[in-house]
Amino acid sequence: MTDAARPARSENGRRDLMDIAIDCFARYGYQATSIARIADSAGLTKGAIYYHFRDKEELLFEAVANRLSQFERSVSGQILPIGDASKALRDTTRVCLDHATKSNHRRFIVTLMVEAIDTNAALAEQFRAMMQRFRGFLGEVIKAGQGQGIFRSDTDPAQAAAVYAGAVMGAEIQYYQDPQGFDLEGTVNAFLEQYLASLEVRPGGGLDKS
C-alpha cells in the first residue's frame, strides 16, 4: 500500500474525505458519483473510504451534516454574541451571499434539500432540523433587536424569521436556476433593505444612531 492509498485514520482525514465527497457530489450529482470516483479524487483506495463510511449514503449524510455545521459556525462565528441586531442581519445576509457564490457546494446543498423532501425521509429530517435552527437563530436576532429597542415590539420574531429564510433561499434558487441572468446580490440586498425597514422602529436607524 502506497502512502496515498493508506487510510487517513485521523479525524482530519475523515473531514477531508467529506469535503472531497461534497465536491464530487456537487460536480457530478449524487447518482453519478461512485465511491470509486471519490476515492480517485482523494487519491485513496475504495477500501480507505469504506474504512470511514459504511456506504455512499452515509458519506452523503455525514458530508451534508458537516457542511451545514460549517455554515452555521460561519454565521454564528461572525454574528454571535449579537450586538446591533440590524448589523447582525446584514452580516448574516453577507455570509449567505458568500456561501451561495463562492463555490457550488451551497447550490448542491440547497437543491439536495428540496429533492430530499420527496425522496429521502432521513435526509429531509436532517434539513428540516437545519432550517428550524436557522429560523431559531434569526428569531433570536430579532428578539435581541426588540430588546435593544431598535426593532418594533409588535413583530412576531418566528414569523419574521420565516420570511427572511424564505426570501434568501428563494433568491438563491432563482440564481442557481439562472446564474448568468439573475442578480442574486441585488435581489437579496433589496429584500434586506425592505425587511430592515419593516423591522426597525426608525427605518435606517441602528444602535449607533438611535
Added chain:
Amino acid sequence: MTDAARPARSENGRRDLMDIAIDCFARYGYQATSIARIADSAGLTKGAIYYHFRDKEELLFEAVANRLSQFERSVSGQILPIGDASKALRDTTRVCLDHATKSNHRRFIVTLMVEAIDTNAALAEQFRAMMQRFRGFLGEVIKAGQGQGIFRSDTDPAQAAAVYAGAVMGAEIQYYQDPQGFDLEGTVNAFLEQYLASLEVRPGGGLDKS
C-alpha cells in the same frame, strides 16, 4: 378493446392524461411512476398512453408545461387587466397560496423545478422560462402601480419582482419541508405586508384611498 382501454384521441383525453400523470408523479415520484401505473390510474392500456406521448419523459414535460400554463392562466385570469396594483399583488399572493395548499401538484412542480437545475437541462430551461415570465408579470404589475402613482417611482420593477418571486417560493419550500409545523399563510402574508409597505408611496394606501 373495451371502451375504457380505447385511446382518448381528443385534446380533452390528452389533457386528462396529463392531469392523471401529474397526480401519479406527485404521489409516487417521477422515478417510481411507470407508464403502466399511469395507464392503470387512467383506466387505459399502455398503448393508449403511447398513442399520445413518446415516452414517460415527454409525458412529464407536457404535463409540467400544462400545469405551469394552468397556473399562469389562473393568475392572469384573476389579475388582468391590472387595476389597483396593490390589489393585484394581494390577488397574486392568494392564487399562489391556493395552488400551494389545494393539492400536492404544486409541491411536485416546485421540487421538480429545483431538482431539474442539476439533472435535466431541457426541463431546467422550461422552468427558467416560466420563472422569467412570472417575474415579467410581477414587473408589469409594479410598473402599473408606478404609473398609477401608488408605488414609489424609485423602485426597480425587475428587482422587486425577483424579491417577491423568491420570498413566495422560499416560503413554499419551507412549508413543503414541514407541512405541519410551518405557517405558510402567515409567512407569505407577513412578507406581502412589508413588501407593499416598501412599494407604496403611502403605505396602507391604494387606488381607492389615494
